[in-house]
Each structure stands twice: as structure tokens, then as C-alpha cells.
Amino acid sequence: MTTLPAAGPAASTLAGPRNVPPFGSFNATLLGIEIRRRFRNRRTLFFTVAFPVVMFLAFGLQYRDTSIDAGRTVAQGAPSVAAFIMISMAVYGAMMASTSAGGAVAIERQLGWSRQLRLTPLHPAANISVKILGGLSIGLVAVLATFATGLVIGVRLPIHVWIVAGTAAWLGSLVFTAMGLMVGYLVPSENVMQFMGPALAFLAFFGGLFQPLDQMAKPLQDIGVWTPTYGLGEIARAPLSGEAFNWLAVGNVILWLAVFGVGAALAFRRDTKRV
Amino acid sequence: MTNPLTLAAPTTSRGVGPDRTGLLAVDATGLHKSFGAGSRRVRAVNGVDLQIRPGEVVAFLGPNGAGKTTTIDMLLGLSKPDAGSLTIFGRSPRAAIAHGLVSAVMQAGGLLKDLTVRETVAVTASLFAQSQPVDEVLERAGILDLAGRRVEKCSGGQQQRLRFAMALLSDPGLLILDEPTTGMDVEGRRDFWQAIRADTARGRTVIFATHYLEEADAYADRIVLVRRGEIVADGTAAEIKNLASGRTVTATAGNADAATLAAIPGVDSVESRAGKVRVRTKDSDAVARYLLTATDAVDLEITSHNLEDAFVALTGDQDETDETPEAPEAPETTGK
Incomplete structure (x- = not known):
């Protein structure tokens, strides 16, 4: 064939003028169903919401009246060890929520859903935004559940500590959304969380979420500061002690966010190239 | 192409x-x-x-x-x-x-x-x-x-x-x-x-x-x-x-000569085995006429082609050895 007619009526309305959806097809239905899916998954709910609460009760309840401040007692207004553990567990819950939300792309790739989505106008950035927000939604529930348990058992903190620590635990878990996405785009496994779960527990332990890092042996401490869980835990607990800002922790979070973010972007590009 | x-x-x-x-x-x-690349391309x-x-x-x-x-x-x-x-x-x-x-x-x-x-x-x-x-x-x-x-x-x-x-x-x-x-x-x-x-x-x-x-x-x-x-x-x-036109003529004919059959205008192929001949041709009448008049052919049958024959004729590979993959392995289902 050589030339196409310059103008003429469309052969049918089926090929008629169409719009491209705004915001790369990001919309409330898509987000709503993503959030519903997150909460529908009982295993995720258990590990992100129930598990941190149970761990907190198992290890924190007994330290309700133990002060973390040598100079003051809990009755005098010092934060308790229970509060310390509560925030660590909130970080853990938010981190599990974010990782599983990001890691869900592994399932979607294996089921061919990602390929199906590529046959729609959905922009990858919109899809990833939905994953991030889905993880944040269940992460928020995890943080709130742990904090509510703390309130019930008698943890008392100034209001700004609740807000700053909770927000840090919640939003800081975005580091782990990036990690989940990276692994999700790399590993073609429906059961990605089955090995991510133990890996996260391992990171949580060495990063000082289950046991304060300064109570561990020195070599473990030296390793611990490099884990991606360390910085997040430190920052979330910082409002408790009111000590000077821990720049090592901030550096840790920025480093790992960069590593996982770039890793996720590269893994995504590799994945879409071969689909 | x-x-x-x-x-x-x-x-x-x-x-x-x-x-x-x-x-x-x-x-x-x-x-x-x-x-792929190189020899595996x-x-x-x-x-x-x-x-x-x-x-x-x-x-x-x-x-x-x-x-x-x-x-x-x-x-x-x-x-x-x-x-x-x-x-x-x-x-x-x-x-x-x-x-x-x-x-x-x-x-x-x-x-x-x-x-x-x-x-x-x-x-x-x-x-x-x-x-x-x-x-x-x-x-x-x-x-x-x-x-x-x-x-x-x-x-x-x-x-x-x-x-x-x-x-x-x-x-x-x-x-x-x-x-x-x-x-x-x-x-x-x-x-x-x-x-x-x-x-x-x-x-x-x-x-x-x-x-x-x-x-x-x-x-x-x-x-x-x-x-x-x-x-x-x-x-x-x-x-x-x-496109895969013509018909197939089969008969039992002990003395039919494959070379002579192949020389009949329109004949595409001749198979001769154990006294049976099978001729693919665009002109089945000519082949039938020859078989019935010049040989001892019996049980003569003429069949026309269907889409399946056309499919086989047009897509059949002479060298059916290579296993060309349809596409690179689907990433959703492989472990690589």
C-alpha cells in the first residue's frame, strides 16, 4: 500500500476518537480494590497486624513499669521499656505490610496480571503508586493496632511522641515497599513472602527491633547498624529519649531507600522488556 | 518476503x-x-x-x-x-x-x-x-x-x-x-x-x-x-x-510406472508402494484415464483436498527438526 486517504469518515465508531485516561489511569476503583485485596489476605493480616501485637504483649507487658531513663521512674514521667518495644513492633508491622504490598507484584507477574495490565492504558507509575498506598493502608492499621494495645496496657507518652513515632514507623516503611517491589520484579514466585517473611524477621533481629542493639555483642552491633531495619527503628524511637538526632540512622534510611529504589526501577525495566 | x-x-x-x-x-x-543471539538466534x-x-x-x-x-x-x-x-x-x-x-x-x-x-x-x-x-x-x-x-x-x-x-x-x-x-x-x-x-x-x-x-x-x-x-x-x-489445489488419485496397480505417471501434465507427486499408487495432481481426469486405460489399475479413488491438506501442504516443513520457540519463555511462568 502507498498512501492513506487524507480524510474521510471513520469506518466505524469502534475506531473513532478516544481519550487517554488522566493520571495514567490512577483511580479510586483501582486503589479501593487493591486495599480490599490487602485486607483480604489473612496471612498478611496475621503477620502485619496480629503478630506485632502478640510479640509486643509477650515481651513488652512485663516492662510496663521499667524506665528506660536511669534518672527517673515511669511514675515520674519517663518512658517505659514497654513503650520502646511498642514502637519497635509498630515499625516491624509497618515494614511487613509495605514489603508484602510491594512483593505482591511477584504474584501478579506470575499470574500474568502485569501483562494483562499492559493491555490497558494503566501507566506503570500509577500502578506502583497503588501498591505503595495499599501497603501504607495496612501498615497504618498495624501501627495503630500496636499503639492501641500499648494504650490499653498502660503505656503513657506525650501526644507528640505518639504522633512523631507513629508517623516515622508508618512512612519510613516506604523503604520496604521499595524492597518488596525490587524483589517482586526480580523473583517470579507466587510465594515470595514465604521467604521474605523469615528474611525480614532476621533483619528485624539484627537491626535491633526485637532486642536493643546496644545489648548485643559488639560485632553484632557493628553489623546491625548496616541493616535496613536499624535506621528506621532508631528514628521511630528517637522521640522517646529526646536525645540528639542520630545521623547514622538517617544515613542508613537514605542509603537503603536509594538502594532499593534504584534496584526496583532496574528490576522493573528488565521485567517489562521481556514480557 | x-x-x-x-x-x-x-x-x-x-x-x-x-x-x-x-x-x-x-x-x-x-x-x-x-x-537470542549468535548461533542460537x-x-x-x-x-x-x-x-x-x-x-x-x-x-x-x-x-x-x-x-x-x-x-x-x-x-x-x-x-x-x-x-x-x-x-x-x-x-x-x-x-x-x-x-x-x-x-x-x-x-x-x-x-x-x-x-x-x-x-x-x-x-x-x-x-x-x-x-x-x-x-x-x-x-x-x-x-x-x-x-x-x-x-x-x-x-x-x-x-x-x-x-x-x-x-x-x-x-x-x-x-x-x-x-x-x-x-x-x-x-x-x-x-x-x-x-x-x-x-x-x-x-x-x-x-x-x-x-x-x-x-x-x-x-x-x-x-x-x-x-x-x-x-x-x-x-x-x-x-x-x-492454493493447495488439485486432487489425489489412488489405485492398486502393479504395473503402473511411476516415471510415466509423473510425466502426465499436472502431476505434483507420485508415491508407489507395494502395488499401490498415490498421485497428487491438478488434473485428476488425465491420471485416471491413464491408469484405467494403460495399466491394470483397480480400486481407483479420487479425493479432493480440504483445508487440512492445504494447511499441511503450505505449512509443512521439509526439515522439521528445529524447535523454534513461539516466543521467549513467558516470564510469568518460568523460574529464571
Whole structure:
């Protein structure tokens, strides 16, 4: 064939003028169903919401009246060890929520859903935004559940500590959304969380979420500061002690966010190239 | 494009050219796509020219590994051709997807097990700028009564009708079906094609890949036969049958001479084995006349070819040794 007619009526309305959806097809239905899916998954709910609460009760309840401040007692207004553990567990819950939300792309790739989505106008950035927000939604529930348990058992903190620590635990878990996405785009496994779960527990332990890092042996401490869980835990607990800002922790979070973010972007590009 | 069987040029067989009333649904010229590198390089698509007018129902027919899926992936913008040009309704394949002008029913996968049928359709509908009402689409695909069922509880045929419903949402000008009835039972296939047929009556352009000859024969206006990444024939079912034209004459004839038979005008091939001869010819009368008058032939039979014979003649490989993959291994299902 050589030339196409310059103008003429469309052969049918089926090929008629169409719009491209705004915001790369990001919309409330898509987000709503993503959030519903997150909460529908009982295993995720258990590990992100129930598990941190149970761990907190198992290890924190007994330290309700133990002060973390040598100079003051809990009755005098010092934060308790229970509060310390509560925030660590909130970080853990938010981190599990974010990782599983990001890691869900592994399932979607294996089921061919990602390929199906590529046959729609959905922009990858919109899809990833939905994953991030889905993880944040269940992460928020995890943080709130742990904090509510703390309130019930008698943890008392100034209001700004609740807000700053909770927000840090919640939003800081975005580091782990990036990690989940990276692994999700790399590993073609429906059961990605089955090995991510133990890996996260391992990171949580060495990063000082289950046991304060300064109570561990020195070599473990030296390793611990490099884990991606360390910085997040430190920052979330910082409002408790009111000590000077821990720049090592901030550096840790920025480093790992960069590593996982770039890793996720590269893994995504590799994945879409071969689909 | 090389054309080993010297058939009619594909693009002229039905006068397919610039559509007088609008843009071509598919306009592909010189498409090439290879996978791998070095000695393991596989030319999956090797110079495909294809022009499809709006409203045509086209079967992409060929054996496994012929390049059907690779071509479809390029039409859908899932992979980029190494060379050649390709437009869908005058746009790039990705732009056609973004405008909801083209959609596809893949042969497997593409569904989330934990969603219900209605949720799957609703979430897909939300992604398009203009979309058909969810219940109407469910109805047209014949799965409205399954709307509340989890996808994992649906049978293969039901899941396929769900994929079809999803593909209808944007009311696309072009619908692509990649081996849509693979793994369905007879009833499922019949129901599926009934739904498609009712839909194509509305003027939608449809391209479907299949290796079921009867599907191509029954549902397509036009059959594009592909073999080893090239189009070897393009026309109506009747035209394709004519391309592998002629008849087969068989007889029991102890004294028939193969060389003499082969010299009869119109004879394509002669097989002679244990006193039986089998002659493929364009002029069966001449062969029959010779056999009945000049030899001791008995039990003479003349059979005409069907689409299957045409398919075998046109796509059969002389060197059937290579295992050309249809596409690189699907990343969703492999462990690499």
C-alpha cells in the first residue's frame, strides 16, 4: 500500500476518537480494590497486624513499669521499656505490610496480571503508586493496632511522641515497599513472602527491633547498624529519649531507600522488556 | 518476503489495500523479530506484511512456533519489532492501547485468583477513559450469573469468557484473540465462539490465532497462513484450499510406472508402494484415464483436498527438526 486517504469518515465508531485516561489511569476503583485485596489476605493480616501485637504483649507487658531513663521512674514521667518495644513492633508491622504490598507484584507477574495490565492504558507509575498506598493502608492499621494495645496496657507518652513515632514507623516503611517491589520484579514466585517473611524477621533481629542493639555483642552491633531495619527503628524511637538526632540512622534510611529504589526501577525495566 | 510455494501475493488476494472509508485496522510492513543471539538466534518473525481493514475477521493459522504469538505481541505493543513499521488505526500499538482501540484475549493467565468476576471487570473498566457498563459486558460474555464468584472457582471456559468480557470493556475497534479456545472442551469452545460471533456482527475487527483448522474455516473471513515467521498464504478459506489445489488419485496397480505417471501434465507427486499408487495432481481426469486405460489399475479413488491438506501442504516443513520457540519463555511462568 502507498498512501492513506487524507480524510474521510471513520469506518466505524469502534475506531473513532478516544481519550487517554488522566493520571495514567490512577483511580479510586483501582486503589479501593487493591486495599480490599490487602485486607483480604489473612496471612498478611496475621503477620502485619496480629503478630506485632502478640510479640509486643509477650515481651513488652512485663516492662510496663521499667524506665528506660536511669534518672527517673515511669511514675515520674519517663518512658517505659514497654513503650520502646511498642514502637519497635509498630515499625516491624509497618515494614511487613509495605514489603508484602510491594512483593505482591511477584504474584501478579506470575499470574500474568502485569501483562494483562499492559493491555490497558494503566501507566506503570500509577500502578506502583497503588501498591505503595495499599501497603501504607495496612501498615497504618498495624501501627495503630500496636499503639492501641500499648494504650490499653498502660503505656503513657506525650501526644507528640505518639504522633512523631507513629508517623516515622508508618512512612519510613516506604523503604520496604521499595524492597518488596525490587524483589517482586526480580523473583517470579507466587510465594515470595514465604521467604521474605523469615528474611525480614532476621533483619528485624539484627537491626535491633526485637532486642536493643546496644545489648548485643559488639560485632553484632557493628553489623546491625548496616541493616535496613536499624535506621528506621532508631528514628521511630528517637522521640522517646529526646536525645540528639542520630545521623547514622538517617544515613542508613537514605542509603537503603536509594538502594532499593534504584534496584526496583532496574528490576522493573528488565521485567517489562521481556514480557 | 520469500515465498517458497509461489502463491498469490498475500496482499493482493483480496484486494486489500488502503481502505477507502478510513484507516487500516492493522498496517504492518516488513516486520522482523528475533530472539537470542549468535548461533542460537531464532528468527521468530521474518518479514511479515499485513494489512487488515476494519471489520475483517482474520484467522492467523499456523503450527506451533510459526510466529503467531510473537506477531500478536508486536501488534499489542508488548514487544517492539526489530525492523519494520506497524500501526493500529494509524497509531503506534502503545498509543492504540492507551486510547482503548485494541484489546486482547490471551490464552491463559492474566487473572487475579482472589478477585471476584465483577471486581476483575470493574477494576479493568476503571482503567479506560471510556468504558462499557460492567453488567452489560458481563451479560454479553454470558457470565453475569457468575459475577460474585471468585476467579479461582471458575472453570477454564468461564475464565476465558471473563477475559473476553475484559477485552470488550473499551469497545475496541480491534480485538485480538491468541489461541482463545486452547484447553476448552467442545461445549466451551462452541459457547465461546457463539459469543465472539454475536460480537463481530457489530463490525469489530477480529484477529485470532489458532491451530484449529475448523475454527479458522468456520469463523474467519480471511485466513493468513504463517510458517516459520513468514506469511505463506493469505485469502479466504476457499482460496487457501485452491492454493493447495488439485486432487489425489489412488489405485492398486502393479504395473503402473511411476516415471510415466509423473510425466502426465499436472502431476505434483507420485508415491508407489507395494502395488499401490498415490498421485497428487491438478488434473485428476488425465491420471485416471491413464491408469484405467494403460495399466491394470483397480480400486481407483479420487479425493479432493480440504483445508487440512492445504494447511499441511503450505505449512509443512521439509526439515522439521528445529524447535523454534513461539516466543521467549513467558516470564510469568518460568523460574529464571
